[in-house]
Amino acid sequence: MRVYLWQPLLALYAGVLMAGSALAGEVQVAVAANFSAPLQAIASEFEKDTGHKLLASFGATGQLYAQIKNGAPFEVFLSADDSTPAKLESEGAGVAGSRFTYAIGTLALWSAKEGYVDDAGARLKGNGFKHLAIANPKTAPYGLAATQVLAKLGLSKALEPKLVEGQNIAQTLQFVATGNAELGFVALSQVYKDGKLTRGSAWIVPAALHEPIKQDALLLDKGKDNPAAKALLEYLQGPQAAAVINSYGYQL
Structure with missing residues (x-):
């Protein structure tokens, strides 16, 4: 009678897989x-x-x-x-x-255009854009942080007519990516990977300008x-x- 050692091993392996599958949820x-x-x-x-x-x-x-x-x-x-x-x-x-x-999280002022936003955020103080996108500050924490930045810089009143509000930070990014707004406050994670921007230009907002x-x-x-x-x-x-x-x- 021949004994194949792989047969009990295979049965054991199958049992382990079945147990793992049963435990997975x-x-x-x-x-x-x-x-x-x-x-x-x-x-x-x-x-x-x-x-x-x-x-x-x-x-x-x-x-x-x-x-x-x-x-x-x-x-x-x-x-x-x-x-x-x-x-x-x-x-x-x-x-x-x-x-x-x-x-x-880290807040960023972002534009889909290369070189449009400088690394000090000076673009905000100019009048060279028509629309600034932010997320709804009542439901989106990144939108609330954006309003805190504008207040800290003394720009809330001047830029209020230019604000375009997204329901969430994903829609805010879409407004800027499609050109419906020249720039906007987004989460850095949306345009950043492995230490560099994935597209466009951005100012990484200093944490001191808004609540953590x-x-x-x-x-x-x-x-x-x-x-x-x-x-x-x-x-x-x-x-x-x-x-x-x-x-x-x-x-x-």
Whole structure:
């Protein structure tokens, strides 16, 4: 009788794969629009490393908050600020003690045109443009930061007639990218990768000109019993995710 050692090994390997597949799950994530590119990069690595699938919905932080409060099936919230997750936690919609800052955002004044925006932001003080795009400051933290910059520079009143408001930071970027606004305040992560601009020209706004854009993560009540949700939050605090986050111009 011949004994083939590979047969029990193959059976064992198949059992491991089946067990891994059984343990793999999926997590529904509400994500601030500025973090779309980094999260997509992180998601592929997260899925390869853990087997869990990440399903993301992107939007303005205020809009996502409203959806969560209205019963949307999100299990993890990646906000563009720290106050909205804190509010959800205090309201009982988030798991107490699960909140942490996963990134600190950077604001940029950006134009799709090469050389149009100088690295000191002097273009803002001139009258050589018709439209300046910002995100809705009531729902988008990057939009709020943009208004704080204009106030700090004493330009709020002068530039108010030129403002074009996007529903979120993704729409704001689209206004500038399509030429509907010559320049706009966007998240640096939208136009930056691996230490350099990916297109156009930009002024990286000094952090002293606006309140810190601390972006907090929160395990939502709907995800408290989901291993995939907990695995994602743990993964976001690890070295692989940190490298991706840094590469898009965020601070940690």
